[in-house]
Amino acid sequence: MKKAYNKTIILTSVLLLLVIIIVHFILPANYSPTLLPIALVLFSVSSFFSFGIFQKILNRSPQQFINYYIAFSFLKMIIQLFILIILALIIRSEAVVLILWYCILFAVYVTIETVYALKLAKKE
Numbered sequence: 001m002k003k004a005y006n007k008t009i010i011l012t013s014v015l016l017l018l019v020i021i022i023v024h025f026i027l028p029a030n031y032s033p034t035l036l037p038i039a040l041v042l043f044s045v046s047s048f049f050s051f052g053i054f055q056k057i058l059n060r061s062p063q064q065f066i067n068y069y070i071a072f073s074f075l076k077m078i079i080q081l082f083i084l085i086i087l088a089l090i091i092r093s094e095a096v097v098l099i100l101w102y103c104i105l106f107a108v109y110v111t112i113e114t115v116y117a118l119k120l121a122k123k124e
Contacts, residue, residue: 005116013044033094035087043109
């Protein structure tokens with residue numbers, strides 16, 4: 001399951017990077033924030049680590065997995081929100097576009113994590 005998850009995250013990250021590059025070259029510079037690649041790396045790295053944590057949580061207490069999953073996801077969301085605020089404050093002129101892209105990245109990666117976490121929970 002871990003290998004499939006890692007392949008999915010890598011493939012998703014590469015596809016999103018290609019979308020970012022295409023948007024950067026095709027659309028005006030207003031639609032491609034400078035710090036967007038950094039946000040993509042942050043989401044990719046945090047997704048790799050979070051799945052390992054989900055596996056450890058499931059191995060420790062399968063009955064409490066959903067509660068721990070929700071709590072961990074909420075904590076991760078709060079941390080991502082603080083990172084977003086910091087990135088938006090670094091370059092204020094690109095803040096709105098960065099926030100929109102950040103929301104898209106967040107939705108994509110959370111969806112992938114949730115699908116694989118639920119598959120992992122059903123397997124156990």
